[in-house]
Amino acid sequence: MEHVQIPDPLVEHGFSASVDHMFDRAVQFLNLSPGLEQKIRVCNATYTVRFGVRLRGGIETFTGYRSVHSEHMEPVKGGIRYSLDVNRDEVEALASLMTYKCALVEAPFGGSKGGLCIDPRQYSEEELERITRRFAYELAKRDLIHPSQNVPAPDMGTGEREMAWIADQYARMNTTDINAQACVTGKPVSAGGIEGRVEATGRGVQYGLREFFRHPEDVARAGLQGSLDGKRVIVQGLGNVGYHAAKFLSEEDGAKIIAILEHDGGLFSESGLDVEAVRQWILQHGGVTGFPDALYVENAPVLLEEDCEILIPAALEGVINQHNAARIKAPLIIEAANGPITFHANEVLRAKGTVIIPDLYANAGGVTVSYFEWVKNLSHIKFGRMQRRQEEARHQLVVDELERLSKAIGTPWELSADFKSRYLRGADELELVRSGLDDTMRSAYQSIRALWHVRPDIGDLRTAAYCVSIERIADSYRSKGL
Numbered sequence: 001m002e003h004v005q006i007p008d009p010l011v012e013h014g015f016s017a018s019v020d021h022m023f024d025r026a027v028q029f030l031n032l033s034p035g036l037e038q039k040i041r042v043c044n045a046t047y048t049v050r051f052g053v054r055l056r057g058g059i060e061t062f063t064g065y066r067s068v069h070s071e072h073m074e075p076v077k078g079g080i081r082y083s084l085d086v087n088r089d090e091v092e093a094l095a096s097l098m099t100y101k102c103a104l105v106e107a108p109f110g111g112s113k114g115g116l117c118i119d120p121r122q123y124s125e126e127e128l129e130r131i132t133r134r135f136a137y138e139l140a141k142r143d144l145i146h147p148s149q150n151v152p153a154p155d156m157g158t159g160e161r162e163m164a165w166i167a168d169q170y171a172r173m174n175t176t177d178i179n180a181q182a183c184v185t186g187k188p189v190s191a192g193g194i195e196g197r198v199e200a201t202g203r204g205v206q207y208g209l210r211e212f213f214r215h216p217e218d219v220a221r222a223g224l225q226g227s228l229d230g231k232r233v234i235v236q237g238l239g240n241v242g243y244h245a246a247k248f249l250s251e252e253d254g255a256k257i258i259a260i261l262e263h264d265g266g267l268f269s270e271s272g273l274d275v276e277a278v279r280q281w282i283l284q285h286g287g288v289t290g291f292p293d294a295l296y297v298e299n300a301p302v303l304l305e306e307d308c309e310i311l312i313p314a315a316l317e318g319v320i321n322q323h324n325a326a327r328i329k330a331p332l333i334i335e336a337a338n339g340p341i342t343f344h345a346n347e348v349l350r351a352k353g354t355v356i357i358p359d360l361y362a363n364a365g366g367v368t369v370s371y372f373e374w375v376k377n378l379s380h381i382k383f384g385r386m387q388r389r390q391e392e393a394r395h396q397l398v399v400d401e402l403e404r405l406s407k408a409i410g411t412p413w414e415l416s417a418d419f420k421s422r423y424l425r426g427a428d429e430l431e432l433v434r435s436g437l438d439d440t441m442r443s444a445y446q447s448i449r450a451l452w453h454v455r456p457d458i459g460d461l462r463t464a465a466y467c468v469s470i471e472r473i474a475d476s477y478r479s480k481g482l
């Protein structure tokens, strides 16, 4: 029994509209008052800023945004994107996805997102630093960058470098704020970041897929069987998220990356691509063109329609849409990017029985590890130091007891030095981050699949994920008030 009005394809243009339609489908299954539904759905505020920077003997004016979707928990959290396509609708859609994503993985944040209309490839590092610092200044003076109010992170076109500039800019403006480092996450480890943040979103995609493949009934719903080993995978976008996901899946799970789509074309190899070699080629040449060990396809988007078991869009939104959805052959799609499938395409794929692991779950690894980084910054203690001490103390007790028992039974023996050193060593920061991420991805998937199986009328993992998330946000409003 579904009451969702399928919008006219000719009027479904916006990214926000797509996210809202997905929200609307989910709330039908929840018992919320219309007022509360509306409160959760709408974007609270979007700030637009235009600022000038002296560059190359003249003045250049830039437009940037920071949108806050929901403050049911603070700080609000979400990346900053650098791209010429950035616009108000896009940041609002991305901010709402952040709200739902944080609730799903129980990261205690509201949702936000920012963007700057810029093609970063057109500027030198020095110019980018000046532009970034000025943008950060504009946002920070309105508390849109702030450790307890609004904490950005990397997104398309930005990374550790930009986050370090933002953190430094904020610290200079707030010299007495002892928590200044927590104003942004995704910083380099040497500047208050955390091990494992750079890989986190791609790592989360891998952990999410592993969890999916641990459930044969779920795998069967996609018409597949077995494990990730040998599965043919197509990846769109070999940036931060796509590269790490493709690398880990091929190196650690035996998946075969048969196609990579980039901004300047695509690569195809039935026997599998060497992800590291392609990445190095892109870093040196700015794109995939000319890569020697694969078939080059100029019209890359057609590769989305190739035969494979798993499709991983990890670049832009709206790439699977009303024009190509019917031709997508992959039985399983994991949305590493935000919003890669429009609402219409989602309808077509649902009807075909394609299983979609949705963005709000699939790429939540980034915000999960950002949360660890934020906590590390606020606690002013190396992440895991307390756990490590406790772990070492517990392990020492076991070793002592084993040695005491061996003497007591009169057959003295000694633990090898190798065993002792490995056993006594507490987990390091990277291990703790990875295990925390794995745990988060596993438990979030359990909560979604439980609903997917118990309520067949819900129909798909995306709707189930929205239901879990919206219900948690509603609970927060119910307990705390508006």
Ligand SMILES: NC(=O)c1ccc[n+]([C@@H]2O[C@H](COP(=O)([O-])OP(=O)(O)OC[C@H]3O[C@@H](n4cnc5c(N)ncnc54)[C@H](O)[C@@H]3O)[C@@H](O)[C@H]2O)c1
Pocket (backbone or CB within 6 Å): 154, 155, 156, 157, 158, 201, 236, 237, 238, 239, 240, 241, 242, 261, 262, 263, 300, 314, 315, 316, 317, 336, 337, 338, 363, 364, 366, 367
């Ligand atoms: N970085 C994170 O931690 C993070 C977290 C959650 C979600 N995401 C989402 O993941 C997606 C990718 O983000 P990222 O951080 O990897 O960005 P990125 O800038 O590191 O990489 C994006 C890649 O996509 C490629 N690309 C651009 N246009 C393309 C096109 N038309 N066709 C194919 N490839 C194209 C770029 O060349 C680049 O290699 C975005 O949707 C982002 O919102 C990122």
